[in-house]
Amino acid sequence: MIGNSLSAELLxxxxxxxxxxxxxxxxLGELGVRADARRALAHRGPAELGWVVLLALPLHxxxxxxxxxxxxxxxxxxxxxLRRGPRGDGAGSEDTGGGVGGGVGGARGPLVLHDSVSGLRVVLEADLPAEAYRQLVALDLTAYRIGPLHYDRHREAWRSELDEAAG
Structure with missing residues (x-):
């Protein structure tokens, strides 16, 4: 439970x-996060990240x-x-190795944390190792400007390829 209640937006x-x-x-409420949920627009551009849930809140x-x-x-x-079917009974929970949302009307994609202060996004992909979560809570988010952050399993570190390319 978080000490002071946080406000979040669920997209x-x-x-x-x-x-x-x-x-x-x-x-989220049980964790002390007051969430306001809304739907994403039905049509997104091809450059948009294919997430199923975007959680926007003060990330730090x-x-x-x-x-x-x-x-x-x-x-x-x-x-x-989200793996459960629309009736909540596990129907349609077949997972073919994609991210969050296997079986939700065929939806695929990760959970994305969006920092409402800096605008930085952190992508939580399927089957991240425990070390990724330990690193994430200790990560200095101010060290990144562009994002999104992904966990690089080969390097065993969080990184933003766009930040690296920008120098």
Whole structure:
């Protein structure tokens, strides 16, 4: 539970059901995060990231208030919830190795954390190792300007290729 209540915005893919939306809001509320949920526009440009859930909040406060295991639990909870079918019974939960959302009306994609202060985005992909979550909560987000941040499994580090390219 986070000491002071945080406000967050949940932007959901159109394939996330109302029941799933309500469960996500409840799950975040139990962590002390007051979430306002809304739907993404039906049409996005080809350059948009293919996420299923985008959680926008003061990221530093969220990460430092929860710790690595709790952030991993949030991700696991969102992933588990979205794998269930529209009836919440596991129907359509077939996963072919994609990110969060396997089986949600065919939706695929990661959970994206969006820092409402800096605009930086952190992409939580499927099956991140525990070390990725430990590094994430200790990460100096001010060291990045462009993002999005992805965990590089080969380098075992969070990085932004766009920041690296910009020098």
């Amino acid at each position: 959901l893919d159109r394939d996330v059901t109302d029941a799933q939306k309500d469960q996500l809001v409840t799950m 406060a969220f990460l430092s208030g929860l710790g690595a295991e709790a952030v991993k639990d949030v991700y696991t909870g969102v992933k588990s919830l």
